[in-house]
Amino acid sequence: MRLDSGGTLAPVEIAYETYGTLDADRSNAILICHALTGDQHVASVHPRTGKPGWWTRMVGEGKPIDPARHFIVCANVLGSCMGSSGPASVDPATGKPWAMSFPVLTIRDMVRAQALLLDHLGVATLSIVGGSMGGMQALSWAATYPERVRACVVIASTARHTAQNIAFHEVGRQAIMADPKWRGGDYYGADEPPAAGLAVARMAAHITYLSEAGLTEKFGRRLQGRDAKSFGFDADFQVESYLRHQGIAFVDRFDANSYLYITRAMDYFDLGEEHGGLAQAFRGIATRFCLVSFDTDWLYPTAESRAIVHALNAVGAPTSFVELRSPYGHDAFLLESPELNRVVNGFLSAAA
Amino acid sequence: MSLRPDLAVIAAHVATGARVLDVGCGDGELMAALRDGKGVDARGLEIDAGNVAAAVGRGLSVVQGDADTDLAGYPAASFDYAILSQTLQTARAPDQVLDQLLRIGTRAFVSFPNFAHWRVRLSLLWGGRMPVTPLLPERWYDTPNIHHLTIDDFRAFLRERRIAVEGAWFLSGGKATSSAAANFRAEHAVFLLRR
Numbered sequence: 001m002r003l004d005s006g007g008t009l010a011p012v013e014i015a016y017e018t019y020g021t022l023d024a025d026r027s028n029a030i031l032i033c034h035a036l037t038g039d040q041h042v043a044s045v046h047p048r049t050g051k052p053g054w055w056t057r058m059v060g061e062g063k064p065i066d067p068a069r070h071f072i073v074c075a076n077v078l079g080s081c082m083g084s085s086g087p088a089s090v091d092p093a094t095g096k097p098w099a100m101s102f103p104v105l106t107i108r109d110m111v112r113a114q115a116l117l118l119d120h121l122g123v124a125t126l127s128i129v130g131g132s133m134g135g136m137q138a139l140s141w142a143a144t145y146p147e148r149v150r151a152c153v154v155i156a157s158t159a160r161h162t163a164q165n166i167a168f169h170e171v172g173r174q175a176i177m178a179d180p181k182w183r184g185g186d187y188y189g190a191d192e193p194p195a196a197g198l199a200v201a202r203m204a205a206h207i208t209y210l211s212e213a214g215l216t217e218k219f220g221r222r223l224q225g226r227d228a229k230s231f232g233f234d235a236d237f238q239v240e241s242y243l244r245h246q247g248i249a250f251v252d253r254f255d256a257n258s259y260l261y262i263t264r265a266m267d268y269f270d271l272g273e274e275h276g277g278l279a280q281a282f283r284g285i286a287t288r289f290c291l292v293s294f295d296t297d298w299l300y301p302t303a304e305s306r307a308i309v310h311a312l313n314a315v316g317a318p319t320s321f322v323e324l325r326s327p328y329g330h331d332a333f334l335l336e337s338p339e340l341n342r343v344v345n346g347f348l349s350a351a352a
Numbered sequence: 353m354s355l356r357p358d359l360a361v362i363a364a365h366v367a368t369g370a371r372v373l374d375v376g377c378g379d380g381e382l383m384a385a386l387r388d389g390k391g392v393d394a395r396g397l398e399i400d401a402g403n404v405a406a407a408v409g410r411g412l413s414v415v416q417g418d419a420d421t422d423l424a425g426y427p428a429a430s431f432d433y434a435i436l437s438q439t440l441q442t443a444r445a446p447d448q449v450l451d452q453l454l455r456i457g458t459r460a461f462v463s464f465p466n467f468a469h470w471r472v473r474l475s476l477l478w479g480g481r482m483p484v485t486p487l488l489p490e491r492w493y494d495t496p497n498i499h500h501l502t503i504d505d506f507r508a509f510l511r512e513r514r515i516a517v518e519g520a521w522f523l524s525g526g527k528a529t530s531s532a533a534a535n536f537r538a539e540h541a542v543f544l545l546r547r
Contacts, residue, residue, distance in 0.1 A: 288413065309425075310422075313415070313425050314425060314427055316430055318393075319413055320407075320414050321417075322401050322408065322414075323416055325401065339401075342405050343409065346408045346410060347408050347411070349411065350411025350412075
């Protein structure tokens, strides 16, 4: 397939899961788009971690997205490492992993690959639901294939990466590349991935997914397994121990080069720039939109959702938007939120 | 389901199949009635997140936002009707909100509680207290109503701004009241305006 960079990628492999069945008039398909480090296991046990699917609060029996009613598709994004083509995949030309010779991707490239998958599954029109980077894909879907997208749910997301968003990602990338085990991306043969760098990248990113109030509530200044400060550099504080654990757990399930490629795709994302203005991206569109932000999300704050809403209002697109309250910051969209479920359920259940 | 009296007046006079923006739409009661009864393409703006969630839960397109700040993004003449029911008196700049309504909508429905209703007058005259009535149930410190107005105030305002009145309805206890005695007898008023 052709890529936004001007290059091409072949072959294209997409790992995906489906739940439920496509009904006779092919009108019940929902594509769920995952976030940066997510995968296709939206409601099934993760094969590496053994943990339940990442969005079982939203997807499942009796949930807003329900296999009994919907034909649910969730695909691992292009560039990732859970079975879809990415830097860890083998380049057929060399017989070795692509590593850094894998082409740089965009969010729209990921979306084009998903569209090929849906063609393959016989799905012409569909609803799209995504949070965070998944929301970027949902927006890109609507702008790229407006005639295919009936309804679009964009949660805790943005139409463009800001300087601050790019800055945090760059810290993560530099942490990976500063790890001597990264070896210019050529670490696959050695079985010694740049785990320390990737863990630091995850730690930095993880802070952006939480709120100060959430961290204070969960950890405060409490010490970890000790009564007094060590006057050293062990993980004295619970929050340090927690972040270290998050970093270590992450390297067991994620490829460092994939992290570089996907964060790059997010940084390149600016839907308005692609279309000569954000409203232009949606001109003439009949898709119904639903946007949700969380009041403590400082990664993609409400103002970003509101900018999308203003663009959609400017072109008369049927749009709903609500800012929900949560103490948990950006990660709130993955946590228990009856209000979120109520909004998504109502929106998806409404007749088009 | 029976609509609040001022909403029933508005619902009765919106044309079938019209495009409507309901500013301060609450949980979408009027929008749902217009959609279901008249095939209206209704959009809403509402400040309260719980109300927005309820409206979206009914399948309505409602955006959480503030009439004072979020109307500017809507294109001119993009709706047949812009509706502002029982919200004018809560706006920080009601005159500017009305300007926006008449910019966005070809016509505008505006309903508001009449602060010159006799019960309100009595409360202030004899009681010496800010009125608390069934229609104005909040006390002075917790009321969202920050710009109290009367029907005669509004009429004068419309004359000043040269805004045309295409219809006016005056309600007391859900019943219609004559235009002449409206400023004394009507609990609330509904105006249909055109720039």
